[in-house]
Amino acid sequence: MPEQNSKIFAAYRALGVNSDHVPCVVRYNQNHQENYVITSVGKAFHVYKCSNMGLVRVSDSLENEITSLGADASFIYASSKNKIYAFKYGRKIVKTFDGHESDVVTILPFGAHLISLDKNNVIIIWDIEACEVYLTLNFTKESFNISAMLHPITYLNKILLGSSQGSMQLWNIKTSQLIYSFKSFNSPITLLKQAPAIDVVGIGLENGRIVLHNLKYDETIMSFVQEWGPVCSLTFRTDGNPTMITGSALGHMAIWNLEEKRLVAQIREAHGASVDGLQCLQFEPLIVTSSADNSVKVWIFDTSDGSARLLRQRNGHSASPIRIRFHDQNGQKIISSGLDSNLICFSTEHESKNKSLGRASFNKIETKKSGLKLDQHKMPPIVEFASSEAKQSDWDSIICIHDNLRMATTWDLIKSSMGKHKIDHQRFKDNEKFHSSVIATCCTITNCGNFCLIGYSSGHVDMYNMQSGLFRGSYGSDTAHDSIVRGIATDFLNLTTITCSETGEIKFWPFKEKKKLNSNVLQCRHELKIEESISSILLHRESGMLAIATDEFTVLIIDCDVKKIVRKFAGHSNKISDMTFSSDSRWLLTASMDCLIKVWDIPAGKLIDCFKFDSAPTSLCLSPSSEFLATTHVNELGVFLWSNKTLYSHVSLKQLPDDYVPDEHIKMPSTNHSSTEEHQAQEEMDEDDINSYKIYASPEQIDLDLVTLSLLPESRWKNLVNLDIIKQRNKPKEAPKVPKSAPFFLPTISNLDGFTFNTAKENKEKNEKKLTTVSLFLSDFANKLLNSKQTQDYELLLDDMKKMGPSAIDMEVRSLSEEMGGSVELMEKFLQYLLYLMTTRKNFELANSYLALFLKVHANTISLEDDLISILEKIKEVQTLVWNNLHLNFNKNLCLVSYLKSVT
Numbered sequence: 001m002p003e004q005n006s007k008i009f010a011a012y013r014a015l016g017v018n019s020d021h022v023p024c025v026v027r028y029n030q031n032h033q034e035n036y037v038i039t040s041v042g043k044a045f046h047v048y049k050c051s052n053m054g055l056v057r058v059s060d061s062l063e064n065e066i067t068s069l070g071a072d073a074s075f076i077y078a079s080s081k082n083k084i085y086a087f088k089y090g091r092k093i094v095k096t097f098d099g100h101e102s103d104v105v106t107i108l109p110f111g112a113h114l115i116s117l118d119k120n121n122v123i124i125i126w127d128i129e130a131c132e133v134y135l136t137l138n139f140t141k142e143s144f145n146i147s148a149m150l151h152p153i154t155y156l157n158k159i160l161l162g163s164s165q166g167s168m169q170l171w172n173i174k175t176s177q178l179i180y181s182f183k184s185f186n187s188p189i190t191l192l193k194q195a196p197a198i199d200v201v202g203i204g205l206e207n208g209r210i211v212l213h214n215l216k217y218d219e220t221i222m223s224f225v226q227e228w229g230p231v232c233s234l235t236f237r238t239d240g241n242p243t244m245i246t247g248s249a250l251g252h253m254a255i256w257n258l259e260e261k262r263l264v265a266q267i268r269e270a271h272g273a274s275v276d277g278l279q280c281l282q283f284e285p286l287i288v289t290s291s292a293d294n295s296v297k298v299w300i301f302d303t304s305d306g307s308a309r310l311l312r313q314r315n316g317h318s319a320s321p322i323r324i325r326f327h328d329q330n331g332q333k334i335i336s337s338g339l340d341s342n343l344i345c346f347s348t349e350h351e352s353k354n355k356s357l358g359r360a361s362f363n364k365i366e367t368k369k370s371g372l373k374l375d376q377h378k379m380p381p382i383v384e385f386a387s388s389e390a391k392q393s394d395w396d397s398i399i400c401i402h403d404n405l406r407m408a409t410t411w412d413l414i415k416s417s418m419g420k421h422k423i424d425h426q427r428f429k430d431n432e433k434f435h436s437s438v439i440a441t442c443c444t445i446t447n448c449g450n451f452c453l454i455g456y457s458s459g460h461v462d463m464y465n466m467q468s469g470l471f472r473g474s475y476g477s478d479t480a481h482d483s484i485v486r487g488i489a490t491d492f493l494n495l496t497t498i499t500c501s502e503t504g505e506i507k508f509w510p511f512k513e514k515k516k517l518n519s520n521v522l523q524c525r526h527e528l529k530i531e532e533s534i535s536s537i538l539l540h541r542e543s544g545m546l547a548i549a550t551d552e553f554t555v556l557i558i559d560c561d562v563k564k565i566v567r568k569f570a571g572h573s574n575k576i577s578d579m580t581f582s583s584d585s586r587w588l589l590t591a592s593m594d595c596l597i598k599v600w601d602i603p604a605g606k607l608i609d610c611f612k613f614d615s616a617p618t619s620l621c622l623s624p625s626s627e628f629l630a631t632t633h634v635n636e637l638g639v640f641l642w643s644n645k646t647l648y649s650h651v652s653l654k655q656l657p658d659d660y661v662p663d664e665h666i667k668m669p670s671t672n673h674s675s676t677e678e679h680q681a682q683e684e685m686d687e688d689d690i691n692s693y694k695i696y697a698s699p700e701q702i703d704l705d706l707v708t709l710s711l712l713p714e715s716r717w718k719n720l721v722n723l724d725i726i727k728q729r730n731k732p733k734e735a736p737k738v739p740k741s742a743p744f745f746l747p748t749i750s751n752l753d754g755f756t757f758n759t760a761k762e763n764k765e766k767n768e769k770k771l772t773t774v775s776l777f778l779s780d781f782a783n784k785l786l787n788s789k790q791t792q793d794y795e796l797l798l799d800d801m802k803k804m805g806p807s808a809i810d811m812e813v814r815s816l817s818e819e820m821g822g823s824v825e826l827m828e829k830f831l832q833y834l835l836y837l838m839t840t841r842k843n844f845e846l847a848n849s850y851l852a853l854f855l856k857v858h859a860n861t862i863s864l865e866d867d868l869i870s871i872l873e874k875i876k877e878v879q880t881l882v883w884n885n886l887h888l889n890f891n892k893n894l895c896l897v898s899y900l901k902s903v904t
Contacts, residue, residue: 006611007651008599009629009642011669015334015346016316016354017041017294017638023233024277024290026050027071035281037288038076038090039296040066044670045078047090050281050288050298053312055351057090061670072109075128079104084116086128097126099133108149108159113173115159117146123161125173135176144169150192152201152215160201160215162189168203170215182218185211193234202244204231210246212258222261226254233278239285241301245308247275251291255307265307271295272318272340286311293318294637315356317342319381321632323578323619324639327387327413331623334630335398335413336639337382343400343411346639348628355416360402360409364418380405384442387413390449395467396420399452401440408440408454410466421469423454425462444488447541453497455485461499463512474520475499475509487537489546491560496525498546498560500537504530506548508563526563530556535576543585545602549576555590557602569600571607571658578619583626591617596661597631607656611666640669701842707882710843712802717849721856723810778821781812785829794836798843801850813853817861824865827858831871838878851875 022040029036035050042065047057062080070077075086075095081103086095100118108115113134114126123146125135139146148162157174166189168182187205195202199216210231212221228248237243242258251271255264270289277290285301287308295315299308319339327333327345332353334346341360347353360379361367367377380403387398396410396419406428410419428435435458442455451472455461459479463472474480481501489498490511497509506528509521532550539546544560553576557567574594581588587608588600593616599609615633622629629642645651701708710717719726778786781800788794801809816822816830834854837847855862862868 006642006666007609007653008644008646009609009611010645011667012628012641012643014638014640014669014671015348015351016321016336016344017671018046018314018316019277019290019292019294019296021274021276021292022066022069024279024288024296025069025071025076026279026281026288027076028282030073035284036090037279037290037296038069038071039277039290040069040078041671042066043080045069045076046671047076048296048314050286053296053298053314055314058671059087059091060093067104068107070107070109070114075109077107077109077114079107079116082118084114084126095128095131097131099124099126106149108151110151110159110173115149115173117149121146123149135173137171137176148189148192150194150201152199153194154198155215160192162192162203164188166205168192180218182213182215185209190231191234193236195236196238202234202236204234204246206230208248210234210244210256212244222258224254224256224261224263228252228254232274232276233289235278235280235287237280237285237287237301239283241285243301243306245278245280245287247278247289249274251275251293253278253289253308257306265305267299267308270297270299314351316354317344317637320618320635320637321639322381323384324630324632325385325387325621326623326630328389329624331625331627334621334639335385335387336632337385337400339381341379341381343382343385343398345413345416348623348641357398357411357413357416358418360400360418362422379409385411386443386445386452388445388447388449390447391466392449397445397449397466399423399443399445399454399466401443401454404439406435406438406440406456408443408452410452410469421464423452423464423469425460425471427460441485442488442536444490446490446494447492448494451494453488453490455480455488455499457484459483459485459501461485461488461497473512475507475524476520477522480507480509481505486534487548489537489539490541491539491544492541496560497521498537498539500534500548502533504532504534506530506534506546506558508560528558528563528565530565532556536579538579538581540581540585543581545581545585547579547581547588549579549590551575553592555579555588555600557588567600567602567605569598569605569607569658571598571660572596574616577617578621580620580622580629582622583624589620589622589629591620591631595665601653604655607658607660608653610656610660610662612662612664613668614665638671642669701840704841705885706841707844707886708842710802710846712846716802716806717846720806720809720849720853723806778826779812779815782815782822782826785833786826788829788833794833797833798837798846801846809850810853813850814857816854817858824861824868827861827865828867828871830854831868831875835871835875835878838875838882841882844882848879 019039020041025038027036027038037048037050039046043061044059045066046055049056064080066078066080068079075088076090078085082100084097084104084107085093088094102119104116104118106117112128114128116124121139121141123137124133127134145164146161147164150160152160158170158172161169166184166187170179172179185205187207189203190206191204193202195212199214201213201215203211203213208226208229210224214221226246226248228250230249231246232249233247235245244256244258246254251269251273253267253270253275257264271291272293273291275289275291279288287299290296294317295313297313298311300311301308303309317338317340321336321338324334324336327335332347332349336344336346343357345355360382362377362379382400383403384401385398391397392413396412398411398413400409400411406424408423410421412419428438438456438458440454441457443452445452450466451463452466453461453463459481461475461480465472480499484502485499486502487500494511497511500506507524508526509524513521532552534548535551536549537546546558546560548556553572554568554570556565559566572592572594574592576590576592578591586602588602589597591597595613595616597611597617598607601608613633615635618632618634620631626644627647631640784797814820816827834847834851837843
């Protein structure tokens with residue numbers, strides 16, 4: 001199906017996605033001396049560094065979901081549908097293997113070949129270099145339904161196949177012959193794994209048995225049984241310790257001692273789902289596990305009882321997130337709550353800054369004792385929360401409401417844990433039977449971070465102190481409303497509290513009574529009544545705009561200053577799940593269960609953008625700077641970021657009908673950073689869109705009447721006149737002297753007194769020193785200047801002078817004189833060259849700088865030559881004309897600026 005893009009938002013990236021049900025693969029990089037773990041994340045895969053679990057690579061997205069992974073020294077292989085793709089450098093697709101008629105389920109790198117198995121029980125052996133089919137093997141599912149493949153070590157050109165019938169076969173892929181059929185194990189084989197010992201393989205069975213089998217003698221060496229159902233994963237330690245580790249469908253792991261033939265330890269609840277990936281790092285006491293619970297973990301064997309402990313991990317939500325909000329003003333932290341009862345803080349800046357606040361629990365101490373799997377104190381999912389960063393360093397900064405629960409909880413973002421308080425009013429505890437069905441429905445936290453307000457299905461609205469958790473008052477004489485409270489909001493200065501009920505009542509209360517601290521607010525200042533039932537509200541504190549979502553799928557905008565409805569938007573066909581304002585309150589974004597997100601222009605009162613998804617959006621939020629839009633969706637584990645294109649490009653927005661629905665679905669962001677240019681290239685622009693115009697390129701000279709500068713740095717031309725002064729100032733006072741080095745054997749001459757040292761050579765060197773004279777010859781620049789006759793020659797001379805430094809230019813100008821080998825004719829040519837530069841009005845500052853240097857050096861010669869004087873008069877006329885025009889414009893602008901300063 002073709003994909004439709006939004007006019008305003010472009011897919012950027014997905015946060016909090018780490019792994020899925022596809023088993024992970026470990027790859028060792030010889031150059032980096034580092035192990036890397038590769039995990040599938042839907043249509044792409046991640047590459048993590050095992051030493052710190054840092055994300056180092058994200059592959060390009062495929063068209064469909066990845067079904068299996070493989071890796072060798074050169075490529076990473078991923079199968080999707082009936083195709084296999086080879087990735088180079090862990091990112092780009094360089095080869096495609098297309099030949100299967102059904103979906104590929106398993107791939108096995110095999111030297112220069114690649115072995116793949118599809119759902120039709122067909123094995124294809126590929127030549128990796130040529131991307132061609134080397135061999136095809138067909139099997140019937142009734143007799144031998146292949147479920148696992150393995151290449152035994154030292155078995156040249158041979159592969160071992162396991163079946164769901166419980167039997168194994170050894171095949172030679174070079175001769176395409178069956179070598180041996182092994183006896184059945186009376187249970188479907190789920191996996192095959194090579195043991196450290198030659199001829200021995202580990203076999204995992206569906207009935208929970210693990211068999212170590214000798215292929216050479218077709219004998220079972222030993223077998224174990226795990227009580228947690230089928231064996232989902234299996235690996236062996238290769239660091240000299242005879243240990244085997246197995247994973248189960250319940251998320252447990254078992255550690256077996258092969259010498260003592262016994263169970264050493266159990267790691268229960270290693271994952272929240274089946275342990276699909278289990279790999280032991282080569283020659284290290286480390287294992288890597290992955291699971292469909294969206295987590296990747298590294299375990300280390302350093303305990304005294306032979307068990308492993310968790311060393312490092314990357315995890316996200318194991319169930320779909322249902323509510324997200326930006327926490328800070330920079331838009332770098334997103335707090336997310338999910339159906340797994342976890343609260344997680346994601347960073348838009350870097351993955352390493354993500355942190356989990358834990359799972360909601362009635363009793364954290366008992367939860368730690370019993371474990372997460374057997375936890376009887378797990379709280380329902382968080383369906384609504386509010387946060388403030390004002391006092392987050394002092395006390396709890398997040399207030400949460402749970403599904404069908406009266407109790408509210410506080411959380412501490414700095415400590416990354418549940419807070420101190422579980423808020424439940426005493427009135428509900430005193431009459432538990434009467435209030436047993438009461439639940440908390442909405443909450444908010446004040447802008448200062450000192451108070452939180454909670455609304456209940458009984459109509460009560462209570463205020464609590466975030467630091468102490470103590471009750472600080474209620475609204476209304478008995479209850480604030482006679483029906484379920486659907487929304488609470490407070491203004492920017494804590495002057496007004498707004499509450500809304502299910503029946504359409506909107507009340508504006510004073511935030512608190514001035515007389516007493518814990519007194520109730522009995523009377524509201526203003527009350528509005530609407531006909532529709534209210535489902536949720538959202539207040540933009542800076543502008544005082546209140547958005548109200550109704551059960552009739554409409555949105556009302558109320559101006560809190562005048563207490564009137566100023567806008568009404570209708571266009572959704574299902575329940576509105578969430579709303580968000582832009583930072584300037586010009587846009588309102590609404591998400592609905594009809595799989596649509598709509599962008600409304602509040603001043604114009606019109607729909608300006610709409611995009612459709614495959615799965616319904618459950619929550620959305622714009623960053624405080626409106627740079628990113630974050631969304632969550634049904635049956636999706638990630639938080640998806642969308643960049644606002646209006647911040648970095650011009651976007652032409654047209655009015656759309658309120659009931660407009662796009663025909664195509666928008667493409668979801670991948671875990672990789674999306675290219676803005678790619679989205680702009682794919683987008684179909686309107687005829688009146690400014691992006692369709694060509695990019696303006698400035699000409700070399702805009703107009704002949706204007707002066708154009710060369711844009712060279714000032715150091716290349718500004719100090720040409722004072723270059724001799726600069727050289728004299730920087731000249732050292734005394735030349736450095738090299739110390740005389742005495743020869744190893746001192747030369748001597750015999751005489752009547754015995755001997756004397758021979759200094760004739762040194763005297764000869766002194767006498768040979770002569771004064772160097774300047775060689776009188778023309779430079780390349782002087783020759784070009786002498787032969788220049790056309791305008792093109794002058795342009796070439798200008799290019800040469802632009803490449804010269806100040807000293808080289810000074811030398812060329814001085815060499816024009818007769819004393820330095822030049823001539824009067826050469827000086828005339830140079831002045832003609834300067835006249836050309838002045839006339840064209842290009843490189844104006846260079847021409848004046850060269851002219852000033854020429855006049856300073858050759859002033860005496862100029863005074864004696866009439867030809868030189870006549871050319872200089874022409875230069876003066878042109879220079880005066882150009883400068884007078886500039887001077888006049890400068891004066892006009894200075895007068896205008898002075899006048900504007902005096903007026904304002």
